[in-house]
Amino acid sequence: TFRCYSALNPELKTTLDKVVTSNKVILFMKGTKDFPQCGFSNTVVQILKSLDVPFETLDILENEILRQALKEYSAWPTFPQLYIDGEFFGGCDITVESLGKNGTRIPFVPQWGGRL
Amino acid sequence: MGVTKEGVEASLKSKLSPTHLEVIDTSGGCGASFAVEVVSEQFEGKRLLERHRMVNTALAEEMKDIHALSIKKALTPAQWNQSAA
Numbered sequence: 001t002f003r004c005y006s007a008l009n010p011e012l013k014t015t016l017d018k019v020v021t022s023n024k025v026i027l028f029m030k031g032t033k034d035f036p037q038c039g040f041s042n043t044v045v046q047i048l049k050s051l052d053v054p055f056e057t058l059d060i061l062e063n064e065i066l067r068q069a070l071k072e073y074s075a076w077p078t079f080p081q082l083y084i085d086g087e088f089f090g091g092c093d094i095t096v097e098s099l100g101k102n103g104t105r106i107p108f109v110p111q112w113g114g115r116l
Numbered sequence: 117m118g119v120t121k122e123g124v125e126a127s128l129k130s131k132l133s134p135t136h137l138e139v140i141d142t143s144g145g146c147g148a149s150f151a152v153e154v155v156s157e158q159f160e161g162k163r164l165l166e167r168h169r170m171v172n173t174a175l176a177e178e179m180k181d182i183h184a185l186s187i188k189k190a191l192t193p194a195q196w197n198q199s200a201a
Contacts (some may be wrong), residue, residue: 040184040186075169076169076172077172077176077179078179078184078185088165089165090164090165090168091168092186093168093186093187093188094164094165094168097164098164
């Protein structure tokens with residue numbers, strides 16, 4: 001499909017490369033971890049908090065350019081977007097399915113060798 | 117309203133040929149919001165992230181107007197039969 005406008009220019013891509021690797025776990029969300037402004041974002045925040053892993057959040061409602069660019073960067077249409085080790089992990093449903101259900105903490109720890 | 121439950125169903129059917137499909141309208145009056153369950157052979161050998169990408173791609177047009185999409189299940193027929201058993 002023809003795209004007449006792209007938010008993701010090369011400079012922005014370089015910036016995002018740095019941002020997504022700036023923390024082991026980084027969540028792009030609506031609102032902040034203390035004041036999530038959407039249920040989906042809140043769900044992921046609560047899961048990360050329950051796993052006791054350090055994570056950073058970035059509020060995409062504060063930055064429209066970041067918001068549009070990230071959609072292209074991740075090839076993912078919605079927020080929240082979770083990155084682990086600089087790699088796109090998924091949105092809310094994938095996080096719930098992979099990390100949030102009872103018992104997932106056990107495979108969670110060896111998978112990342114407790115590095116989180 | 118630009119997106120209907122029927123529209124979402126039609127797109128998923130044509131792109132993913134699901135053996136089971138459930139589309140639930142979850143909008144509480146704030147706009148098009150859906151939860152979907154998809155069971156498809158096309159998910160075979162794909163990780164969860166890839167499966168979700170396939171659903172998102174199938175709904176690329178609709179996503180422009182969809183307020184929220186929740187992918188509740190993206191299973192292969194084998195996984196689906198196992199969970200139903």
